[in-house]
Amino acid sequence: MSVNEKFSGMRKGLLEFLLLQIIAVEKVYVADILKQLSATEFATQEGTLYPLLSKMRREGLVEYEWKESEAGPPRKYYKLTPKGQEELRETLEYWDKINTTVKKLRQP
Amino acid sequence: MNKVITINLGGIAYQLEEGGYDALRVYLESAAMRLRQNPDRDEILLDIERAIAERFRALLGSQKTVVETKEVAAVVAEMGPIEAESGEGATPGAAEPKPPPGASTYGAGGGERPPGQGGTPRRLYRIYEGAMISGVCNGLAAYLNIDPTLVRLAFALLTMLWGTGVLVYLVMAMVVPAARSPEEKSAASGAPWTAQEFIRRAKEGYYETMKGFPDRAARREWKRRFKREMRGWRMSFDREMRANADHVRTNWHNYWTEQAPFHPGLGFALPVLSLLQGAAAVLLICAVVSLLNTSRVFGLALPAKIPEWLAALLLFMAYGVLTSPLKAARRACYWGLGRPHWAWSSLFLLDAVIWLAVVAVLLCLAVHFFPELSEAVHGLPALAHQAATDIHAWWKGR
DSSP: OOHHHHTHHHHHHHHHHHHHHHHHHSOBOHHHHHHHHHTSTTOOOHHHHHHHHHHHHHTTSEEEEEEOOSSSSOEEEEEEOHHHHHHHHHHHHHHHHHHHHHHHHSOO | OOEEEEEEETTEEEEEEHHHHHHHHHHHHHHHHHTTTOTTHHHHHHHHHHHHHHHHHHHOOSSOOEEOHHHHHHHHHHHOOOOOOOSSSSSHHHHSOOOOGGGGGTTTTOSOOOTTTSSSOOOOOBOOTTOSSSSHHHHHHHHHTSOHHHHHHHHHHHHHTTTHHHHHHHHHHHHSOBOOSHHHHHHHHTOSOOHHHHHHHHHHHHHHHHHTOOSHHHHHHHHHHHHHHHHHHHHHHHHHHHHOTTOOEETHHHHHHHHSOOOTHHHHHHHHHHHHHHHHHHHHHHHHHHHHHHSEETTEEOOTTOOHHHHHHHHHHHHHHHHHHHHHHHHHHHHHTOSOOHHHHHHHHHHHHHHHHHHHHHHHHHHHHOHHHHHHHHHHHHHHHHHHHHHHHHHHHO
16 A cells, blocks of 8 residues: 555545635635645545535535636635634644644654 | 537536537436435536536637537546545545446546436337427437437338338327426436426526626626527527437538538529439339339339339339438538528528429329329329228227
8 A cells, every 4th residue: 555545535634624725815716726736645626626615615614706707607716714714723723733743753 | 420419507508429418417417426415415516517617618619619528528537526525424435325336437438328327218209399290200219319210211111011111100109108298208318308407407507606696797797698598508409309309410510511611602502402302202203103013113124033122122222322412412502501591591491392393393294104103193092092991990890
């Protein structure tokens, strides 16, 4: 089992965290998110993103608004709700803690 | 030459090759299947449809109006499999409903219809849309997924065998139910998404999108655009329904507009071609009649080993072969004229009138000059009477 495979579950779990970060910077629509992730280990597809975003919306972390696009139908632009910002802050804190632990236990 | 099917995605009409349509359908059906536990199922499906629509739009241009099968497969592959939610469940895999066996391909394997799972099971119905008499041939063609003309031809050939075709046709017209409800119509052709379903989905998408608009100007613009799309889409669908119940649209259009640029002379070639084809049709009728009456084709005796029915069949085939270039040329003229214009429309009408007139005049002449043909024509009422009495007797003796 390669490292890549071993961490697939973890990447999946972290995707929501990354989405919170991306959406926190500015209002984005799905193609923007895909582009930002495409060069990383977290490269993903619409088939994954839409269900995840809809779940986050149901949990009140993100909301969307419609915006006209220069070509084609209008698009959904996502942004964080106050609850989403709170969630992001907590997650970042927790992530830092994990990181510290990893670093501390690492062989010098 | 591939079939082209019009579909509606997020309120906008697209034309796909049949294989691509199948791939897309399999993908969306499996998506719906995987999301069936999801409270936001419809919204996610709409999102997916919109995303696909946007990719299709990017592929098309003024010259290219049809999305090819391989392009659909590429778009579907780019979209990726729909992930059922795994956030709540303890084990990600367990919460995922198993996709149906046919749907697991996600259309990546091209446009193959999954066996038995390709949506609505087909049933034999009579289909009135695009029917000639009572829709028997049309329904049979949709059931077998072939061209209705072939079925009609088969019935015509069967009829020459002591009227078997007529008998079978009558029985089927009485026995086979007509497709009336939308469900029956979709079952008749095996296509799960009927016109009504398209319209319902389009409207749903439209209102859903409308809800999120901030200002009136944007809303008005969207409304205007949507109406235009719907109009164009409905018109194209109606046209297709008229042309063929299986709403088959061939790529002839593209093919011929590419091959033959607009040329007014084509319009005038039409009547001439029609004349030729009409003459050939009359020749065929005369030949068959003379064959049946005298066992000779225009005085030429048949080789001893060929029975009459085979000779008639050969005549029909010869007619088909001889007139196929004529037909192709006429079709080329039609498409070569480009977009329909009232002047050309009236020319087509003229063409049809000329065609009928030529056939009528030649038939009159033939009846006049060939005694055996005139005999056959005069014998028709008696023959019909005989058939009627036979049927009557059979009905009484039942």
